[in-house]
Amino acid sequence: MRPFSGHVLAFLLGTLVLTTAQATDQWPTPPASKPPDQVSGPLTGGTGDHSKYEALKQPFSSGPEVTKACLSCHTETGKHFMKNIHWTWEYRNPETGQLLGKKHLVNNFCTNARGNEGMCAQCHAGYGWKDESFDFSDETNIDCLVCHETTGTYYKTPNSEGSPACSVMFEDMAPIDYNLVAQSVGLPQRANCGTCHFHGGGGDNVKHGDLSSALTNPPRDLDVHMDAKGLNFACTACHITKSHIWAGSRYHVIAKDEKGTGKPGERRDVATCESCHGNEPHPVDSLAPFKLNDHISSVACQTCHIPEYARGGVATETDWDWRTAGKTRNGEGYHEHGYTQGNGEERYTYKSIKGTFTYGENLVPLYRWFDGQMNYTTIDTKFDVTKPVAINDFTGSREDPRSRIWPFKRMTTWMPADMGNGTLVYNHLWGQDEDSYWGNYDMGKSIAHGMKAFNLPYSGEYGFVKTYSYWPITHMVAPKEQALDCADCHSKNGRLQGVEGVYMPGRDNNRWLDLIGIIAVAGTFLVILGHALVRIFSPKGAKH
Amino acid sequence: MTIRRVRIFSLFERFWHWTQMFLILVLMFSGFGLHGFHHLLDFKQAVTLHTLAAFLLLLLWAFSIFWLFTTRNWRHFIPTVKGMWQVLRFYSFGIFQGEHHPYRKAYWRKHNPLQALAYLMLKIVLFPLIWISGLAYLFYFLWRDIPHATQVLDGVALVHTGAAFTIVVFVMIHVYMLTTGHSFKEHVMPMISGFDDVDLSPEEEAYLLKDEPGVIR
Structure with a gap:
């Protein structure tokens, strides 16, 4: 009876926890307490409380004023920051020599940011880029808040007015309390990065397909790492950062990371799965994981572990x-x-x-x-x-x-x-x-x-x-x-049907060999059958 | 010369035969599943089963090769043409005329010439083809970076599948052969009890009666 009642108790407790969690989800307004910080890699925790700094208690009326206050303590950060792509919007591919980045590229969504910075540079991590006259050497033009403020009340509007048909969209927005947002700064949370990266292409999840507002507070099903009630990774847990340069680039992807985790404690400047999970990620508890671990030399982790994209309710x-x-x-x-x-x-x-x-x-x-x-x-x-x-x-x-x-x-x-x-x-x-x-x-x-x-x-x-x-x-x-x-x-018309250059059991076969094999087996059967029939019906051979 | 009941298949040999039969059936079933001929197993189960059975069979073969050479039983499989024609003629004509099988098992020749040749070919051609190609297949990821690896893999798959079809044909004929002669049961029993009718020379009979009484009835 005891173990049974134990199970019942565990079940009831489990249900209670579950219903409480669901109830929390359905609260009309978020609870007053701040949600726990997301896991941001080695820097998690920090060493200071920004609500106590005098520099952030002075009256602010604009973003650049806040930036000046930031730079008064973080003296080198401006120089670091100006090298990164969030600032330069420019990237020279070392292998192809192509000049890339939003500053130059044409995409097949809203087409080009170039010449439209008044609108598009809302997602530039700076203040006021509306045309070619923008000063990329002025540190006070850096927007620290968009990435670091954690209240969710900070926002950006287009840097130029645009046509009256468009500018109506940005009217009547609540003024920003710069002191509040400045004192709230911390390591970037998913919502910070998501401000731009979830909305690339002109709307929620329009561009990437695998980056949407559903990742702001995702359940485990949607993303096992960002799971808000589980691992709760911030973007920077994987996109690890050194002097405001982030690992992980779509212009130059590491399609195969053979270095894995590196030596114990070694800092890796890559955002690959292997840099945490290593090169033998499947625990070998039976024969199959051996085969799975073999596959990593041919198949990206993402291929099997992201079965579908645009999940979580955002198209x-x-x-x-x-x-x-x-x-x-x-x-x-x-x-x-x-x-x-x-x-x-x-x-x-x-x-x-x-x-x-x-x-x-x-x-x-x-x-x-x-x-x-x-x-x-x-x-x-x-x-x-x-x-x-x-x-x-x-x-x-x-x-x-x-x-x-x-x-x-x-x-x-x-x-x-x-x-x-x-x-x-x-x-x-x-x-x-x-x-x-x-x-x-x-x-x-x-x-x-x-x-x-x-x-x-x-x-x-x-x-x-x-x-x-x-x-x-x-x-x-x-x-x-x-x-x-x-x-x-590994099946006919499976997911890798269109992938060339490799023989896959279950998907591929040699038509001729199969035909010959089937004919051989069927032929043998017919010969046996004939032999047996002759034996049975020949008068003297009946017994043998 | 006397026909006596003699234990021609030792316990190990019978264990070898039936375990091998079982493993080959498992390999055929799982293998043709992997090939896409049926979907009675899911792919992961089929891979696990196929790999496990293959390793067990390789282990069994390692023991059997050791056994064959240490007990001198390999001599049963030396090919010979002596009596081959009679055996071929029997299966082609004589069997329909009510003739008796021309071959009499001898103590150191328990297989007729056709059997000996067929089993030898199985051991030195077909089985090596399938296990060498199978191991190459299984450990593809160790050699995937050599030049022309994909073409080699195509070849490996071709050999492996081709050998599998040939083994199916062998099994069909092998089982059908059991129905010839006296009865299916009489052909199968020696591989269960170990005993079969063997034509013994007086010296062999005398030796077995004196030194190996458990082997002769």
């Missing part, structure tokens, strides 16, 4: 069609709802300023060999406008020692291009003038303006090209019990 965009942009009603732009995502929120399926969107949730990734090297179609790349063009193409193969099979989100977009010269274009979307597309809806004018502003050749003939962009999937790591099963790939 991602899979197709974008700029060809339909610019429709107006009574001379004004409009938008249409048409998609209700998992968490109940409505998403726009059409916006006059952007065109038509298609959404998806719980999507199975595309799987390809990937060597970590992205090659971009930049503003000066010429291509054949009659064929689909990859905004960022990648290489990788079975033969390449750096490559592994990776999961990708593939984004398909019909977007404007210079049909005469066969290049992408800088579109002048944001501005107070009469050429800006957002507000005036004349793409011919806006492209001509965007190209002229940077002295780029433009044929004057714009059209639309089909483009792809590829986003390696690496977040939303599911708990191990939800990882893919062997047969998800």
Whole structure:
């Protein structure tokens, strides 16, 4: 009786804990106490309480004033910070020599930040970048708060007004209490990074597919590391940081980390799974994990452990069609709802300023060999406008020692291009003038303006090209019990059906060998049958 | 020459035979499952079962090879053409005419020439093909970075699957052969009890009666 009652008690207690937790979730307002700090790697905990510093008690009326106060103690941080990509928006790929970064690239979402900084540079970790005159050498232009404040009351608005049609969106926002936010600073929480990274491409999870607001407070099912009630990792737990330079880059991915954890206590400047989990991550408790551990030389961890992306109730965009942009009603732009995502929120399926969107949730990734090297179609790349063009193409193969099979989100977009010269274009979307597309809806004018502003050749003939962009999937790591099963790939028409260069049992077979084998077995059976029949029916052989 | 009941299959040999049979059945079932011919096992179970059975079979073979050479039993498998024609003729014609099997087991020749050749080929060609290709297959990740590894893997898979089909054919014929002659049961019993009719020379008979009384009935 005793063990039984023990079980009942444990069960009741478990239910109680569970219901309390659920009740907490459903509170209309968050509890007054601050949630526990997320795990941010070695720096977790810190050594000071910013609410006690005199420098942060002086009256502030703007962000740069707060930054000056920050720099008065953190004397070297400004110099460190100015080297990182959140500030420079620029990255020179050491292997391809391509000049990348938001400052230069064209993407197949809102197309180009260049020339539209008044809007896009809301996500620049600085103050006031609205055009080419921005001073990248002024430390007081750094925005410390967007990454470090923890109240959730800080926000940013566009650096320039833009068309009146757009600026209405940013009116009537509550003023920021700079002292409150300044004294709240701590290590970046998921919500800080998420301000921009969850909303890339113009909305929640639009761009990446594996980075959405669902990760602000995710359950274990959605991400086993960021699980708010479990490991509770901040982004920087993996994207470890040294002097404000972060590990982990989409411009140069480490597709295969053969160094693993390194020596005990060794600091690794990579955000790879292997840097924590090592190169034999599956505990060997039977025969199968041996085989799983073998697979890591060919298959990225993400391939099996992120079975689907855009989970957690927030959809991602899979197709974008700029060809339909610019429709107006009574001379004004409009938008249409048409998609209700998992968490109940409505998403726009059409916006006059952007065109038509298609959404998806719980999507199975595309799987390809990937060597970590992205090659971009930049503003000066010429291509054949009659064929689909990859905004960022990648290489990788079975033969390449750096490559592994990776999961990708593939984004398909019909977007404007210079049909005469066969290049992408800088579109002048944001501005107070009469050429800006957002507000005036004349793409011919806006492209001509965007190209002229940077002295780029433009044929004057714009059209639309089909483009792809590829986003390696690496977040939303599911708990191990939800990882893919062997047969998800080792089967006909399985997930790796399109992956070339390797013989996979269960997926592949030699047609001829199978045919010959089946004929041999069937033939043997027929010969045996014939032999037996002759034996049975021949009068003298009946017994034998 | 006298026909006597003699224990021609020792306990180890019988254990070897039946364990091998069981493991080969497991390997066939799991292997063709992995190949995609059936889905009665999930892939992980099939891999585990296939690998485990393969290792056990390799272990068994290690013991059996040791046994064959230390007990001189390997001599049963030396190929010979002597009597081969009669055996082939029997299975092709004589068997339908009510003839008796032409071969009489001898104490140091318990297999007829056709059997001896078939088993020898199994031991030195088919089994090595399947276990060498199988080990190469299993440890693919150790040699995946050599040049042309994927083409080699294709070849390994081809050999492994081809050998598997051939073993299926062997098993079918092997089992069918048991139905020829007196009866299925009489063919199977020696591999269970160990005893079969053997044509003994007077010297062998005298030796067994005196020195190995448990081996002769």
